[in-house]
Every structure is written in C-alpha cells, then in structure tokens.
Amino acid sequence: MELNRRSFIRMSGAALAASSIGALGFGASGEALAASVRPFKLTRTAETRNTCTYCSVACGILIYTLGDRAKNAKPSVVHIEGDPDHPVNRGTLCPKGAALLDVVHAPTRVKYPMHRAPGSNEFKRVSWDFALDRLATLMKQDRDANFVTRNAAGTTVNRWTTTGMLAASASSNETAFLTWKIVRSFGMVVFDNQARV
Numbered sequence: 001m002e003l004n005r006r007s008f009i010r011m012s013g014a015a016l017a018a019s020s021i022g023a024l025g026f027g028a029s030g031e032a033l034a035a036s037v038r039p040f041k042l043t044r045t046a047e048t049r050n051t052c053t054y055c056s057v058a059c060g061i062l063i064y065t066l067g068d069r070a071k072n073a074k075p076s077v078v079h080i081e082g083d084p085d086h087p088v089n090r091g092t093l094c095p096k097g098a099a100l101l102d103v104v105h106a107p108t109r110v111k112y113p114m115h116r117a118p119g120s121n122e123f124k125r126v127s128w129d130f131a132l133d134r135l136a137t138l139m140k141q142d143r144d145a146n147f148v149t150r151n152a153a154g155t156t157v158n159r160w161t162t163t164g165m166l167a168a169s170a171s172s173n174e175t176a177f178l179t180w181k182i183v184r185s186f187g188m189v190v191f192d193n194q195a196r197v
C-alpha cells in the first residue's frame with residue numbers, strides 16, 4: 001500500500017480517536033446502554049378506543065392489543081389506559097378503571113350468552129341468535145299476559161309492570177336515548193340504570 005503524507009495523517013488521527021474513545025470506556029458503555037433500554041411495550045400493539053365498563057362516569061379508555069389482526073395471530077390485550085382525548089376524563093382513570101386489565105383477563109368473566117334451562121342447575125353457552133330470540137319470546141309472552149290498558153278508575157295507563165330493564169351505564173347519549181324510547185314504547189315502567197350499582 002502506498003502511503004503518502006496526507007493518508008498517513010488521516011490514518012493516524014483515526015487510530016488515535018478510536019484508542020481514546022476505547023480508553024475512556026465509551027464502547028462498553030454504549031453496549032451497556034443499548035442492553036439496558038427495554039423495547040417500548042406498546043410498539044407492536046393495535047389501539048382501540050372504548051368506554052370503562054364500571055360506572056356512569058363513562059370514562060374513555062385506550063385498549064392496546066398485541067397481534068396484527070392476521071388470521072393466524074391470537075390477539076391479547078396487554079395494556080389499558082385513560083384516553084387523553086376523551087372529554088369526560090381527559091386521560092385519567094380512577095383505581096377501578098386503572099385495573100380494567102384484570103377484568104379483561106379474569107377467568108370468571110362472561111364472554112358469551114349463557115342460558116340456564118328451566119329445571120337445570122347449570123348454565124350453558126348459547127348463540128346470540130338463541131339468546132335474543134329467547135328474550136323476545138319471553139318478553140312478548142309476559143307483555144301479552146300482563147299489559148294494563150286502564151287502571152281501576154278507567155283512566156288509560158298503557159303500562160307493563162311485570163318485566164323490567166337494567167340499562168348499561170357506559171352507553172353513549174344516543175344509545176341511552178334509543179334505549180329509553182324502546183323501553184317506554186313497550187309501556188315498560190320498571191327501568192333502571194347500572195350507574196347506581
């Protein structure tokens with residue numbers, strides 16, 4: 001290799017710099033720093049907006065799920081936090097809401113419609129079609145049998161008092177409005193909300 005004056009100075013400088021950095025321990029500290037940095041746990045997650053299930057405050061939450069929604073990937077919720085853009089809670093959560101991840105993974109959580117047949121002592125998983133048809137059938141039977149059009153004084157009342165409804169507190173205003181309209185159009189007067197549970 002032909003070494004002229006310019007390349008000799010350049011090579012000497014590079015060697016000096018490398019040996020100085022090495023002597024100061026920067027090479028090792030850089031590796032240590034890289035090893036100590038944990039990968040951000042939400043990097044590969046999908047973000048979903050939702051509402052806390054617990055009470056009528058209805059705080060907005062962000063749910064982070066691992067899995068890229070591919071058919072062969074089993075999704076798993078790994079983190080839940082308050083939604084900073086939600087007008088109700090602005091990113092905050094109370095202790096119950098902050099522990100929502102435990103609810104998601106609780107082995108006792110009901111994930112499907114369950115039915116206990118008359119005379120049976122156990123619940124069995126059923127389809128949504130079965131559950132909704134069963135509800136509609138029983139409601140109609142009870143309403144047909146017990147709907148009251150007039151009270152004892154002959155005043156029109158059009159009420160159905162033998163079936164009640166418990167609505168979800170996490171509903172939006174629009175959902176709550178529709179729920180109210182449907183329930184009242186049946187003549188149902190026993191109607192409460194999970195907000196007070």
Ligand code: SF4
Binds near residue numbers: 057092094
């Ligand atoms: S985070 Fe707390 S205050 Fe907000 S909806 Fe859930 S239970 Fe209610």
